[in-house]
Amino acid sequence: MSLPYPTREEIARLSARMLLEIKAVDFNAETPFTYASGLKGPTYVDCRRIISFPRVRQTLMDFLAATVMRDAGFEAFDNVAGGETAGIPFAAMVAERLGLPMTYVRKKPKGYGRNARIEGVMTEDQRVLLVEDLTTDGGSKLSFVDAIRDTGASCGHTAVIFYYGIFPETTQRLADHGVRLHHLCTWWDVLAEAREQKAFDEATLNEVQTFLSNPRAWQAANS
Ligand SMILES: O=P(O)(O)OC[C@H]1O[C@H](OP(=O)(O)OP(=O)(O)O)[C@H](O)[C@@H]1O
Numbered sequence: 092m093s094l095p096y097p098t099r100e101e102i103a104r105l106s107a108r109m110l111l112e113i114k115a116v117d118f119n120a121e122t123p124f125t126y127a128s129g130l131k132g133p134t135y136v137d138c139r140r141i142i143s144f145p146r147v148r149q150t151l152m153d154f155l156a157a158t159v160m161r162d163a164g165f166e167a168f169d170n171v172a173g174g175e176t177a178g179i180p181f182a183a184m185v186a187e188r189l190g191l192p193m194t195y196v197r198k199k200p201k202g203y204g205r206n207a208r209i210e211g212v213m214t215e216d217q218r219v220l221l222v223e224d225l226t227t228d229g230g231s232k233l234s235f236v237d238a239i240r241d242t243g244a245s246c247g248h249t250a251v252i253f254y255y256g257i258f259p260e261t262t263q264r265l266a267d268h269g270v271r272l273h274h275l276c277t278w279w280d281v282l283a284e285a286r287e288q289k290a291f292d293e294a295t296l297n298e299v300q301t302f303l304s305n306p307r308a309w310q311a312a313n314s
């Protein structure tokens with residue numbers, strides 16, 4: 092007998108709890124982190140740690156496969172592509188669960204050999220699901236999706252474990268590019284769980300909440 096899918100809320104709560112438990116979450120208001128986009132903030136989540144924790148890894152990947160099937164359809168994809176670097180192991184695990192071929196996308200052409208951005212076999216009739224660890228403002232997703240589309244394949248969906256959920260333009264930016272985002276949890280889920288567990292001191296949690304509520308104002312005040 093297979094278990095019913097957990098609700099979206101349960102997935103978000105448990106995913107946030109797992110990220111805290113494996114110490115993938117870091118809050119530091121004193122020395123802000125710099126993100127791939129160049130933006131800065133007091134929050135950092137290192138989803139790369141997930142691969143080293145088998146029970147967490149398995150559960151999160153079950154959640155991600157279930158979320159994709161529930162939101163996009165059970166027969167919606169022909170190929171699962173991972174974004175270099177952090178997306179690659181998660182794409183392999185999602186592809187296994189969905190029973191689909193796997194590929195990966197380089198950030199840049201290799202520069203020699205086939206000079207490819209896509210590795211593995213991707214054909215122009217395929218509907219590709221882009222899998223990544225997280226998205227902050229979506230910039231790298233657009234580049235990966237363009238590389239996939241350059242092969243002639245289609246890509247209208249990306250699935251991530253973690254979505255920042257604080258830059259309102261992110262989902263619009265992706266939507267304008269014809270890409271729908273699927274995710275398990277956001278900073279709001281992690282903050283709620285961190286407060287419940289008292290995982291960080293009150294001042295740090297309040298500072299993080301200030302950032303999450305208005306990241307642009309926080310960045311202006313802290314640059
Ligand atoms: O651009 P966004 O969609 O908001 O996502 C942010 C990206 O930044 C990080 O990767 P990074 O470029 O640091 O490389 P890595 O995967 O090689 O660690 C992260 O793994 C995401 O892929």
Ligand SMILES: O=C(O)c1cc(=O)[nH]c(=O)[nH]1
Pocket residue numbers: 125126127128134135136137138225226227228
């Ligand atoms: O946007 C990023 O570069 C980024 C943010 C974050 O919290 N964690 C991460 O690995 N990358």
